[in-house]
Amino acid sequence: MKSFDKTWEEIHASQEWGKYPSESVIRFIARNYYKKKREGIRILDFGCGGGNHTWYLAREGFAVYGFDGSASAIERVDKRLEEEHLKADLRVRDALELDYDNDFFDCVIDSAAIYANRMENIVSMYSRVLELLKPGGKLFTIVFSTGTTGFGTGKNLEENTWCDIESGSLQGRGIAHFYEKKQIEDVLQRIGFRNIVTDVLYFTDRGGVVEQFLVQAEKEGVQTKE
Numbered sequence: 001m002k003s004f005d006k007t008w009e010e011i012h013a014s015q016e017w018g019k020y021p022s023e024s025v026i027r028f029i030a031r032n033y034y035k036k037k038r039e040g041i042r043i044l045d046f047g048c049g050g051g052n053h054t055w056y057l058a059r060e061g062f063a064v065y066g067f068d069g070s071a072s073a074i075e076r077v078d079k080r081l082e083e084e085h086l087k088a089d090l091r092v093r094d095a096l097e098l099d100y101d102n103d104f105f106d107c108v109i110d111s112a113a114i115y116a117n118r119m120e121n122i123v124s125m126y127s128r129v130l131e132l133l134k135p136g137g138k139l140f141t142i143v144f145s146t147g148t149t150g151f152g153t154g155k156n157l158e159e160n161t162w163c164d165i166e167s168g169s170l171q172g173r174g175i176a177h178f179y180e181k182k183q184i185e186d187v188l189q190r191i192g193f194r195n196i197v198t199d200v201l202y203f204t205d206r207g208g209v210v211e212q213f214l215v216q217a218e219k220e221g222v223q224t225k226e
Helices: 006-014 023-033 053-060 071-083 117-131 181-191
Strands: 040-046 065-067 089-092 103-113 135-147 155-158 161-163 176-179 194-205 208-218
Touching: 023 053, 023 103, 023 208, 040 053, 053 065, 053 071, 053 103, 065 071, 071 089, 089 135, 103 117, 103 194, 117 135, 117 181, 135 181, 176 181, 181 194, 181 208
Parallel strands: 040 065, 040 103, 065 089, 103 135, 135 176
Antiparallel strands: 135 208, 155 161, 161 176, 194 208
8 A cells, every 4th residue: 555544444444434425526427427328437436435426426327436445445335335236346445556447437536535645646646547537538526725724733744735633624534735726726737637627615614614626627538429
């Protein structure tokens, strides 16, 4: 495991995490894929965790793939899918050691997984996502802004990257990189993504602030019509 933070194995082994999908992911999937032949749309749930989006995508009839570094998380997701007679390709993998074929996925969903790394690993992960996507394929990635409670607390690892965060929703969740809007867009553009669109989701949680950038991007090329 090159990048996986064992904090997440402890979390998934001790508690239920992420049972239902986020409205942001549902909206993105509905707008882009509901009118297509879903069984032919391959979607990767990048760092699937508790499997909330893997479960949702399987229920909606897509060809779903999911991985996580936590064996406990994958075991939990697999059990849930089996109980509900749903299918997905599930793997225990580190995000820097993915063994899917290049140009394989129509879409990759990163619901706040890649952010939990140093910038060197973040760039490597997004670069791998670009390789995995078909020409015209789409990335939907969720990251946290520097306006989120907890930014600037704990141990500073590098610019805008912290661990042992002392407050807010990211407390106790290992490493977190916090973004300015221009930074996430610049990172994706330098890697090779195109048609980058960023929305902002702002809410409060137990008195703290959570500000997320919801970023859509595409791999250059023509998307196959289904």
